[in-house]
Amino acid sequence: MIKQDYFLRMIQEIITLLVNALLNRQKIRKESWVEYDDITRQILGVPSENLKDMSADEIINRYEGDPDRMGKTELAAMTMLKIADEMEDEQLVLKSRLKQEGLALLEYVQAKGDTFSIQRVALIAMLKG
Numbered sequence: 001m002i003k004q005d006y007f008l009r010m011i012q013e014i015i016t017l018l019v020n021a022l023l024n025r026q027k028i029r030k031e032s033w034v035e036y037d038d039i040t041r042q043i044l045g046v047p048s049e050n051l052k053d054m055s056a057d058e059i060i061n062r063y064e065g066d067p068d069r070m071g072k073t074e075l076a077a078m079t080m081l082k083i084a085d086e087m088e089d090e091q092l093v094l095k096s097r098l099k100q101e102g103l104a105l106l107e108y109v110q111a112k113g114d115t116f117s118i119q120r121v122a123l124i125a126m127l128k129g
Contacts, residue, residue, distance in 0.1 A: 077105030
């Protein structure tokens with residue numbers, strides 16, 4: 001129980017960091033990104049780079065049955081959105097697809113999850129606007 005609570009808090013801290021970076025259009029320093037990527041890989045079970053090749057449905061199915069599935073799904077969404085945000089404009093197709101998949105995952109968590117997040121609502125509104 002304590003381990004799961006710690007795990008959920010860690011996920012929420014990372015999500016908060018990413019939401020703030022996205023909403024404020026801040027870049028994440030390379031050193032911080034490497035550390036973040038390591039933690040994300042441990043939590044999600046896949047490197048952040050692999051998320052570029054996954055769809056929202058694949059991510060949802062990957063965590064089906066996991067007690068932390070909504071947190072992991074939201075973390076995957078935030079990671080996809082931050083990767084897209086950090087991409088150069090020359091990669092417009094991939095950047096756009098990552099934003100769409102990330103948005104779909106956030107809307108899934110908002111609709112199916114048992115937690116409410118003002119940050120999530122603000123980010124969804126920003127992405128749709």
